[in-house]
Each structure stands twice: as structure tokens, then as C-alpha cells.
Amino acid sequence: MSQRIEYKYRPENLNESAPGLYKESDLKREEMILNIGPQHPSTHGVLRLEVVTDGEIVVDVIPHMGYLHRCFEKHAESVPFNQALPFVDRMDYVAAMNSEHAFVMGAERMLGIEGDIPKRVEYIRVLVAELNRIASHFVAIGTYGLDIGAFTPFLWVMRDREHIMRMLEWVSGARMLYNYIWVGGLFYDLPVGFEEKCAEFIQYLKPKLKELDDVLINNKIFVERTANVGVLSRNLAINYGVTGPVLRGSGLKYDLRRVDGYSVYPELDFDIPVGTGAMGQVGDCWDRTFVRVQEVKESVKIIEQCIEKLTKEHKRTKDFDPRAMVPKKIRPKAQDFYVRAENPKGELGFFFRTDGRSDIPVRCKARACSFSNLSVLADISRGYMIADLVAIIGSIDFVMGEVDR
Incomplete structure (x- = not known):
């Protein structure tokens, strides 16, 4: 099982002429700069990671984006607002429905028509947003398993995601x-059937989902690679503005x-899963993955309730x-x-300024949850091994299209 080695962060080693970059002359003996990415599956x-290492130990990590x-x-x-929706899709391209939902709600609230949207539309x-949430979590869970050898x-999960797609x-x-x-509203009503x-x-x-628990989440090798690794405390998560499963993995039900x-x-019944440190410490890589798997199960419950509402209370009509x-x-x-x-990766926010004369x-301004979640990477990686760094990156689940916006 991985054990973290405490290293003191040394900001004085940063290159003043190029902020965020280390100079080799400033590195201590046995330290080395290692670049991971930007062309790398893990x-x-x-994303390019400038990693300062001491042997196999990570001393510091600087993410380079753009x-x-x-x-x-x-x-x-x-x-105009309605023509911007295709660009919204292309930020978090594995959860486009969820991103559209947030953007559209902003425009509707500004217009004062939010309360007039038909219940069937809502x-x-x-x-569709919860179906897309499952598909997004399947990408996160599946590629994460791939990162560490499963x-x-x-x-x-790619097979089951294909049904959703x-x-x-x-x-x-x-x-x-x-x-x-x-x-x-919507582009069109649901197809018949x-x-x-x-x-x-x-x-x-x-x-x-039960099979996924048995083969991955509770697998002995997976637990040893993820438990007690990349521990993110609740206070640190809040201070960095971390949201979504990464925050809930640290034990905060938000x-x-x-x-x-x-x-x-508010009309639907579902729980908010949080990390409990069941296999290691609260807020480790295992907890973050566990939360995503549990959220898939909660999304299944939400979808069942929506189907019941759409087939019994808010049925399809000819004049709808x-x-x-x-x-x-x-x-x-x-x-x-x-x-x-609430996007699959956390809080997606949009700030609008309008002048009242134009559409x-x-x-x-987009508040990208992947950007805020990625910013905590350095603090939860120092002192771990390079192999653990790969596990930590995957546990954050970010999409670079949303980070760079």
C-alpha cells in the first residue's frame, strides 16, 4: 500500500523569469524535472504536468493548461443566447446535456419565464441530464480503471454507455x-416508445452495477492502488472551491x-453519497471513485421516477x-x-451581463468545475510516488475542453 512521504513545498525554487517553471540549477541534489503530457493517456x-521528482517521489506538480x-x-x-448552445456542448463534451441545462436555466431566469416551463419539459x-450523468461517470470510472491496469x-462500462449514447x-x-x-423548451418531444x-x-x-462493484471497486488490487492515496481534506477542498464528486468524496454532502x-x-427522491473512508482515509482516491459509482445508482432512481411521471402524470398529448x-x-x-x-464533475456556473438592448x-463567463478541481492537484500529490500521481489525476475526472473553455 502506498505511503505518503512528507516533502516541504519550496516556492523559492520557482523560475522568476517564467512563473510556474522550475530551473534545473535550483533543484536540490537527486531531484529531476519530468514532463508528463500533453500527449499522454494518463x-x-x-494537459502537461511539470513534475519535480526525487527518485520515484513527487516533490511538486505544476499543471500547464491551454x-x-x-x-x-x-x-x-x-x-444570441440560443445560438451559443452548440458552444456550450463543446466544453464538457462527455456531459453536454447537463451543461445545456445550466446555460438554458440562466437565460430563462433572466427572462422571468422559468416558472412557465411545462412540467413535461422539465x-x-x-x-436526459441524468442519463448523460451516468454516461459521464462511466467514462470517469472506466478510464480510471484503465489507468491503473483494470x-x-x-x-x-463503455458497452453500457453505448446504450445511453x-x-x-x-x-x-x-x-x-x-x-x-x-x-x-426542447428541440423536440421524446420519440414514441x-x-x-x-x-x-x-x-x-x-x-x-453490482458486477462493477465486485470486479473494480472492491477489487483488492484496486483498493491497494487508491486507498490512502491523494487524500483531500474537507477544509482544503472548500478552500480550493472544489465541487462535485471530488468534494463529496471528502465527506461533505453538498x-x-x-x-x-x-x-x-425537489420533487424527486434520491440520496447524496459521500466518502466515508471505508477503505482508507476520507477523501482518498477510492472514496472519490466510490462516490461516482453510488451516484450512478442514484441517477438510476431519478430516471425511474421521471419515467413514471412522464407516463402517468405528464403524458404525451397531441397538442403538446x-x-x-x-x-x-x-x-x-x-x-x-x-x-x-450540478454537472457530473461539479458546479458549472455561468455569469451573464446584459444591456437590455441586445439578445x-x-x-x-463560465465557471468550470474541472478547472477548480484540477487546481488542487499539486497539494494532494506531493510526497506520493509517480505511479500514485497517475491514480490521483484519474480520480479528479476533468475534461480539458471545460478547463480551457
């Missing part, structure tokens, strides 16, 4: 970048679906139009506004 995208800059914010400031939004679970493609016509949740097919998938998935109670989440509330012109009054929602925001 960095989960085009290799996948999306220019999202400037794109969003050059087009339940469909939550249904190949079979990766194949299993096909259902979301059936709904929207697109495979990953959906542009399905619109300001005021979708609720039944979704219910069949849920019944298929439940026993598969989920915006409960805290803010947006959309129809999911675009009925879509405004012809999205022109909010002059204001500064911030909206946030194009004067300022659009």
Missing part, C-alpha cells in the same frame, strides 16, 4: 453534442440539486408543443446574473 486530455482552448466565452459574446430535461471494467442520439439526432435543451426503451435499459443496468433545488429535483415557450427574441433586461447547476450578452 493525463486525460492535452492546449485545447475553446474560446467559449468570446464565442458566446458574439452570438421532467424530460432531468431524464481493462475489463473499461470494456463493460444511442438513446440520446434517438432523442436529439446527435451522438455527443446534442443542442437538445433549448431556452424555453422512448420511455419504454429507457425503462428496459434501467432494468438491464441494475445488475451490471449537491446543487438539493442545495438550490432547481428544475423538478415543447417549443411553445421558446421566445422569438431572447432579450433580458439589463443586469448581472449568475446561474449554477447578445455583453459578458459571458
Whole structure:
């Protein structure tokens, strides 16, 4: 089992002419600069890590970003709100539905039409968002297992994720970048028979999650590679603005679906899993992965409730139009506004500044949860071994398209 070796961080070794970079002449004897990435599978995208090592021990880690800059914010400031949605999809491209949901809620609240959205539309939004949450967590869990040598679970979760991808493609016509949740409504109602097919998938998935527990989460090798590694204390997580499963893995029950109670989440019954240190210390890599697996199970419960609501209380009718509330012109009054929602990776927030004269925001700023979560990497990596660093990176679950925005 990995054991952390305490090393004191030495900021005086940083290169003043290039902040954030070490000079070899400043390194102590036996220390070495090692670059991991930006072209490396274990960095989960085009992320470059400048690692100072003493043998196999990590002395310091400096993340270098900007290799996948999306220019999202400037794109969003050059087009109307409704035309910015395709750019929203391309930030966290493995959870596009969830990102759309947050952006659309912001525009609707600024227009004052949030309370007028039909219940069927709201339940469909939550249904597709939770399906996408499962798909996102499957990518995180599967690639994480792959990082530390577990190949079979990766194949299993990719197989089950494919079912979700096909259902979301059936709904929207697109495979990953959906542009399905619109300001005021939806691109289209659910296809005929979708609720039944979704219910069949849920019944298929439940026993598969039990298999995932047995083969990966409770596997002896997986536990030894992740327990007591990359321990993130609750206070440190809060100070860094960490959110999502990374924060809940540190034992804090904080989920915006409960805290803010947006959309129809207050009407649904689900739990907020947190890390308990069952295999090691609270806030270690195992806890973060455990939380994601438990959240998949909670999303299954939410989906079942949404299907029941959509088939019994808010049924499909001939005169139902999911675009009925879509405004012809999205022109909010002059204001500064911030909206946030619980993405699979944490709190995704959008800040808008509008002048009341145009349907194009004067300022659009995205608060990316992957960026904040990645910022804690150095503090939870020092003193561990290089092999542990790979495990720590994977446990954070970030997407570089959202980090660079």
C-alpha cells in the first residue's frame, strides 16, 4: 500500500523569469524535472504536468493548461443566447446535456419565464441530464480503471454507455453534442416508445452495477492502488472551491440539486453519497471513485421516477408543443446574473451581463468545475510516488475542453 512521504513545498525554487517553471540549477541534489503530457493517456486530455521528482517521489506538480482552448466565452459574446448552445456542448463534451441545462436555466431566469416551463419539459430535461450523468461517470470510472491496469471494467462500462449514447442520439439526432435543451423548451418531444426503451435499459443496468462493484471497486488490487492515496481534506477542498464528486468524496454532502433545488429535483427522491473512508482515509482516491459509482445508482432512481411521471402524470398529448415557450427574441433586461447547476464533475456556473438592448450578452463567463478541481492537484500529490500521481489525476475526472473553455 502506498505511503505518503512528507516533502516541504519550496516556492523559492520557482523560475522568476517564467512563473510556474522550475530551473534545473535550483533543484536540490537527486531531484529531476519530468514532463508528463500533453500527449499522454494518463493525463486525460492535452494537459502537461511539470513534475519535480526525487527518485520515484513527487516533490511538486505544476499543471500547464491551454492546449485545447475553446474560446467559449468570446464565442458566446458574439452570438444570441440560443445560438451559443452548440458552444456550450463543446466544453464538457462527455456531459453536454447537463451543461445545456445550466446555460438554458440562466437565460430563462433572466427572462422571468422559468416558472412557465411545462412540467413535461422539465421532467424530460432531468431524464436526459441524468442519463448523460451516468454516461459521464462511466467514462470517469472506466478510464480510471484503465489507468491503473483494470481493462475489463473499461470494456463493460463503455458497452453500457453505448446504450445511453444511442438513446440520446434517438432523442436529439446527435451522438455527443446534442443542442437538445433549448431556452424555453426542447428541440423536440421524446420519440414514441422512448420511455419504454429507457425503462428496459434501467432494468438491464441494475445488475451490471453490482458486477462493477465486485470486479473494480472492491477489487483488492484496486483498493491497494487508491486507498490512502491523494487524500483531500474537507477544509482544503472548500478552500480550493472544489465541487462535485471530488468534494463529496471528502465527506461533505453538498449537491446543487438539493442545495438550490432547481428544475423538478425537489420533487424527486434520491440520496447524496459521500466518502466515508471505508477503505482508507476520507477523501482518498477510492472514496472519490466510490462516490461516482453510488451516484450512478442514484441517477438510476431519478430516471425511474421521471419515467413514471412522464407516463402517468405528464403524458404525451397531441397538442403538446415543447417549443411553445421558446421566445422569438431572447432579450433580458439589463443586469448581472449568475446561474449554477450540478454537472457530473461539479458546479458549472455561468455569469451573464446584459444591456437590455441586445439578445447578445455583453459578458459571458463560465465557471468550470474541472478547472477548480484540477487546481488542487499539486497539494494532494506531493510526497506520493509517480505511479500514485497517475491514480490521483484519474480520480479528479476533468475534461480539458471545460478547463480551457
